Amino acid sequence: MSNHRPAQPNTHYDVIIIGAGASGLYCALTAGRRGRRVLVLDHANKAGKKILMSGGGRCNFTNYFVEPEHFIGTNPHFCKSALSRYPSWEFIGLVEAHKIPYHEREHGQLFCDDSAQDILQMLLDECTAAGVQVRLSTQIESVRTLDNDKNARFELVTTKQLSKKEKQARKEANNQTKLPQTNYCCDSLVVATGGLSIPTMGASGLGYELAQQFGHTLIATDASLVPFTFTDKTGELIRALAGISLPVIASNERISFKLPLLFTHRGLSGPSMLQLSNYWYSGEAIEINLLPETDIIELLLTHKKTHPKQLIRTVLSESTHNALPKKLLTTLQTMLWEDVKDTELANIKDERLIEIGSTINSWQLKPSGTEGYRTAEVTRGGIKTDDVSSKTMESKCQDGLYFIGEVLDVTGWLGGYNFQWAWASGFVCGEVV
Numbered sequence: 001m002s003n004h005r006p007a008q009p010n011t012h013y014d015v016i017i018i019g020a021g022a023s024g025l026y027c028a029l030t031a032g033r034r035g036r037r038v039l040v041l042d043h044a045n046k047a048g049k050k051i052l053m054s055g056g057g058r059c060n061f062t063n064y065f066v067e068p069e070h071f072i073g074t075n076p077h078f079c080k081s082a083l084s085r086y087p088s089w090e091f092i093g094l095v096e097a098h099k100i101p102y103h104e105r106e107h108g109q110l111f112c113d114d115s116a117q118d119i120l121q122m123l124l125d126e127c128t129a130a131g132v133q134v135r136l137s138t139q140i141e142s143v144r145t146l147d148n149d150k151n152a153r154f155e156l157v158t159t160k161q162l163s164k165k166e167k168q169a170r171k172e173a174n175n176q177t178k179l180p181q182t183n184y185c186c187d188s189l190v191v192a193t194g195g196l197s198i199p200t201m202g203a204s205g206l207g208y209e210l211a212q213q214f215g216h217t218l219i220a221t222d223a224s225l226v227p228f229t230f231t232d233k234t235g236e237l238i239r240a241l242a243g244i245s246l247p248v249i250a251s252n253e254r255i256s257f258k259l260p261l262l263f264t265h266r267g268l269s270g271p272s273m274l275q276l277s278n279y280w281y282s283g284e285a286i287e288i289n290l291l292p293e294t295d296i297i298e299l300l301l302t303h304k305k306t307h308p309k310q311l312i313r314t315v316l317s318e319s320t321h322n323a324l325p326k327k328l329l330t331t332l333q334t335m336l337w338e339d340v341k342d343t344e345l346a347n348i349k350d351e352r353l354i355e356i357g358s359t360i361n362s363w364q365l366k367p368s369g370t371e372g373y374r375t376a377e378v379t380r381g382g383i384k385t386d387d388v389s390s391k392t393m394e395s396k397c398q399d400g401l402y403f404i405g406e407v408l409d410v411t412g413w414l415g416g417y418n419f420q421w422a423w424a425s426g427f428v429c430g431e432v433v
């Protein structure tokens with residue numbers, strides 16, 4: 001298409017995408033395949049850093065079962081159109097076409113057999129084949145609209161993003177000269193800068209700043225898919241159990257997840273906690289059922305009648321469906337029934353057994369917080385979706401401006417859903433820019 005247009009200076013593009021991450025690269029290759037002249041700019045020195053670190057290095061790139069219910073956001077309907085137009089089998093098809101070996105894990109999650117690098121390389125190869133240019137280590141200084149220009153709608157002023165070493169060298173040489181600027185123009189500008197998690201991987205708030213510059217509203221952001229932290233006695237207790245993992249039901253008033261829990265030196269982690277963190281707000285309590293397959297109250301009261309001489313710990317270690325790890329049982333004993341630890345069931349009041357049973361089946365905990373953006377997999381909140389077209393991702397405040405991926409107020413569950421959102425939103429945008 002661009003071949004039929006009058007020649008433009010080489011800093012003019014049909015489409016400029018800020019962010020060479022998951023959504024940005026997918027949008028680029030989609031638009032490039034349509035013959036659009038596409039430039040991707042990123043301040044990082046490498047494209048797709050989060051892809052590389054995802055899924056423990058194996059990239060959980062999508063899920064067999066993608067439903068709008070797997071996403072949260074102020075407008076839960078916003079994600080539906082893109083997800084239905086770009087289902088997960090489209091991405092799986094691309095992975096298979098590139099002969100990337102992959103496997104399914106529980107709950108339909110798809111991972112690379114070898115390395116997340118395979119997914120990144122696939123995206124970069126597709127971009128190259130579609131004629132997309134990717135320019136890294138580029139700092140975006142400013143973005144403005146060109147009101148009187150017939151050929152372009154936006155102008156971007158950029159400089160070279162200096163490495164730490166280069167910055168230090170300039171400082172030592174007391175070099176205060178301005179860095180040379182490169183200006184780019186484009187008709188469509190796509191903001192694909194992602195969220196705030198893992199700042200060391202290139203995360204920045206530029207996408208939110210640009211959205212505000214063009215009149216968009218932001219939904220408060222927070223670290224999500226992130227472990228919980230605890231202070232005081234609970235924190236001590238949890239730390240003492242570091243390394244223990246068990247299947248639990250973790251819930252709050254909004255949602256419930258039956259998944260593994262992991263005690264760590266910093267707090268509570270594992271899939272159940274990460275999932276719950278998407279639905280948790282500061283100051284709220286969470287509930288953990290440590291033995292979801294067993295009604296402990298019923299178990300203890302029945303054993304009091306049938307085996308009155310047994311101790312609580314014996315019942316819990318021998319009669320439960322999935323016995324509690326020994327160390328956890330000992331800790332629970334110290335916490336809940338230290339005074340009656342050597343007392344036979346017959347001599348423990350029913351009310352006490354009910355209290356103990358109810359704590360094990362619904363342990364109420366109040367996290368002091370989360371590990372924050374430092375370790376969070378995603379950012380909850382972001383650009384309010386009411387002001388963005390759900391069909392094209394175009395801004396309703398500024399023609400030609402688009403937002404895709406995690407920068408929007410769309411947050412997926414753990415399990416490949418965040419990448420599926422990145423591919424789907426990148427695709428529908430790449431089809432129209």
Ligand SMILES: Cc1cc2nc3c(=O)[nH]c(=O)nc-3n(C[C@H](O)[C@H](O)[C@H](O)COP(=O)(O)OP(=O)(O)OC[C@H]3O[C@@H](n4cnc5c(N)ncnc54)[C@H](O)[C@@H]3O)c2cc1C
Nearest residue numbers: 019021022023043054055060194202206405406416418419
């Ligand atoms: C440790 C970890 C593991 C994860 N594992 C999974 C997983 O297995 N499955 C899954 O579905 N999701 C996973 N995620 C989430 C997933 O990585 C993100 O949701 C997804 O990458 C979002 O895509 P995006 O394109 O919106 O943003 P990103 O992929 O984060 O890309 C944003 C890009 O914008 C660039 N950028 C930011 N600011 C600027 C700026 N000022 N100037 C220029 N460029 C800028 C960044 O350098 C980056 O390249 C994981 C996340 C983390 C942190």
